[in-house]
Amino acid sequence: MHAATRWLLDRWMMHPRIALALRAAVAAGLAWILVRFVPGSQDYPYYAPFGAIIATTSTLAGSVRESLQAVGAIVVGGVIAWLVDTATGDYVAAVTLALVVAISVSVAGWRPLGAMGGWAPTAAVFTLIIGHGEANFIAAYGGLTLVGAMVGIAVNMVAPPLPLAPARLAVGRTRTVLAAQLRELGDLMVQHELPTLDEWHREHSELRRARTAMRDAVTLVHESLTANARARRHRDALDVLTQEADSLDRVSLLVSDVSDLVLLPHGVPGDPEGRAALSDDAREPIARAMHRVADALDAYQYGGDTQSTLTAADAELEQLLRNQPGETHEQLLVHSVVLALRRALDTFG
Incomplete structure (x- = not known):
């Protein structure tokens, strides 16, 4: 029994992705439950577990930093899509999409967004296509992602990773x-x-x-x-x-x-x-x-x-x-x- 326990502990220590998977699963599940209590989340509840996963894939300090950077990138990308869509309208959809992608990819390298800057063009395209360029979608996308990220950070605080x-x-x-x-x-x-x-x-x-x-x-x-x-x-x-x-x-x-x-x-x-x-x-x-x-x-x-x-x-x-x-x-x-x-x-x- 002692040998088996020792073997399991060794596997746990040598393969931290097992603990990472468990933290992400718990955080995503909790975020999915809690997001139901957030007003106006009925249309896009899946962004909360998305934020929880982002927050649990790093160290505790890293989860806070990367969560804020991810939400910032989502908001920046969404605002770019909203502004370009407002300026061009629906009559030049291909041009609108090209401009949104070009500007958001350029902004993705902005230093404050760090490693999460890549979410800016993703959020921009989502806002343009799924959210039809509406400002309400940006608030839902960024806000619910932040809610999920806070759940993920809390899970990391309870069981902080030590790689x-x-x-x-x-x-x-x-x-x-x-x-x-x-x-x-x-x-x-x-x-x-x-x-x-x-x-x-x-x-x-x-x-x-x-x-x-x-x-x-x-x-x-x-x-x-x-x-x-x-x-x-x-x-x-x-x-x-x-x-x-x-x-x-x-x-x-x-x-x-x-x-x-x-x-x-x-x-x-x-x-x-x-x-x-x-x-x-x-x-x-x-x-x-x-x-x-x-x-x-x-x-x-x-x-x-x-x-x-x-x-x-x-x-x-x-x-x-x-x-x-x-x-x-x-x-x-x-x-x-x-x-x-x-x-x-x-x-x-």
Whole structure:
């Protein structure tokens, strides 16, 4: 019984869309019941559950912001349709529709409407076609949506979302992708045919996407702390997760520096035709150090011993600096690579 309960709790935490669906369903149902008591709602009662769904698809702070933005976009779009319809009349319906769409799509990018600005052209077309360009329809559409949004906000206040598990998954995904790319770059170091930097970036865009998703997920968790009493119990976990995300961001930038140093042709100062390159004696220990850093990333993620892998990586770099037999320009290149990798190691400290 305990194992089954634990499994259910894990599924609940790892899949927040289940809780989101329940909140949206409860809010929509309550809005549908309560809207019957709003005078004049008989013709358009379905806009209330519509507003409830908008309000329950975000954090508590986000639900308030996005609800106001959605209602604002609906009113703006409706007013545009009403004004254009009043000016053109019914005799040029196609022109009226084209003007309404053009103006409302332009207004959708208005900063105060934020991410919900896209509702402006939708509301404009609804007002023109369903509401026949009447001002009463704008009041019903915007007002009933606001009523439903208030119900959704109340549901979010009772059971505020805390998307901590998705943020953990995003951080873990970034760590996995970063370790894989480090290993691949290390493998390429011991090959004579290296890809160009452009080829590397074209074939390894996954890390950029993973970092973006990680930053968005962590930002969403921080936003969910507002007016969320439940989140106080998880503040320490969030602090740790934020530190991990910041560390991975720094390591990602350092790995990007290493790939630039390894894959870009570097000119030799004072010799326009000269190019500094890494010899095989330098490539192999650098590749081993990259693998050690990747091992440290994996060990950190799965709770393993990171200290031994960090020590091994540092030893590889130390040995490389002591025994690096190349010319002066190669030494400069090697020292730059070693510095970037050592800064990556320091991130784990």
